[in-house]
Amino acid sequence: xxxxxxxxxxxxxxxxxxxxxxxxxxxxxxxxxxxxxxxxxxxxxxxxxxxxxxxxxxxxxxxxxxxxxxxxxxxxxxxxxxxxxxxxxxxxxxxxxxxxxxxxxxxxxx
Amino acid sequence: xxxxxxxxxxxxxxxxxxxxxxxxxxxxxxxxxxxxxxxxxxxxxxxxxxxxxxxxxxxxxxxxxxxxxxxxxxxxxxxxxxxxxxxxxxxxxxxxxxxxxxxxxxxxxxxxxx
Numbered sequence: 001x002x003x004x005x006x007x008x009x010x011x012x013x014x015x016x017x018x019x020x021x022x023x024x025x026x027x028x029x030x031x032x033x034x035x036x037x038x039x040x041x042x043x044x045x046x047x048x049x050x051x052x053x054x055x056x057x058x059x060x061x062x063x064x065x066x067x068x069x070x071x072x073x074x075x076x077x078x079x080x081x082x083x084x085x086x087x088x089x090x091x092x093x094x095x096x097x098x099x100x101x102x103x104x105x106x107x108x109x110x
Numbered sequence: 111x112x113x114x115x116x117x118x119x120x121x122x123x124x125x126x127x128x129x130x131x132x133x134x135x136x137x138x139x140x141x142x143x144x145x146x147x148x149x150x151x152x153x154x155x156x157x158x159x160x161x162x163x164x165x166x167x168x169x170x171x172x173x174x175x176x177x178x179x180x181x182x183x184x185x186x187x188x189x190x191x192x193x194x195x196x197x198x199x200x201x202x203x204x205x206x207x208x209x210x211x212x213x214x215x216x217x218x219x220x221x222x223x224x
Contacts, residue, residue: 042217042218043200043217044200046214096158096165096208097210098213100153102150
């Protein structure tokens with residue numbers, strides 16, 4: 001079993017829809033949870049960072065962590081074609097080793 | 111130049127060649143990282159440097175040899191690679207190793223081994 005599971009997609013939705021991206025994990029010791037966005041031919045860029053449980057909102061993006069279910073989500077409201085990218089989740093215990101999901105490819109259709 | 115830069119952006123090499131990848135960060139960070147990204151697989155951490163000192167080597171084959179001459183520059187020296195080493199190689203930096211959750215990535219070098 002992989003430490004972090006993420007559906008590879010592609011996930012295709014119409015412009016303006018609410019998008020839900022998810023990761024599940026097996027290590028209950030994870031404390032730090034991150035979402036990265038990676039456009040084609042670019043490196044990943046940090047979108048959201050959450051420590052422990054709870055929600056965090058930044059503009060159209062909301063990150064949720066449910067440690068009891070070992071499940072994290074990223075919601076994108078009012079999705080735009082420019083949101084089309086691969087979204088990577090990453091998490092860690094407390095050291096410098098991030099454990100990554102394989103990424104979900106998101107396509108927003110105009 | 112801003113952020114993290116990597117050169118070359120694309121590299122094709124034979125199995126007997128020797129080449130080097132270069133990474134430079136302009137963020138004043140003290141930690142630098144090499145990752146390997148293969149299609150549909152999670153990022154694999156290869157090496158971590160903190161203030162030019164290697165702090166992690168994740169069972170990487172010896173045909174990959176990192177070098178960190180100062181906190182702004184990181185190299186990955188390649189020799190006698192295998193076709194399965196073809197991948198996107200990403201460099202990242204963070205303010206400190208303890209701030210691993212604030213990693214900034216370069217655009218990567220797309221490596222093809224023939």
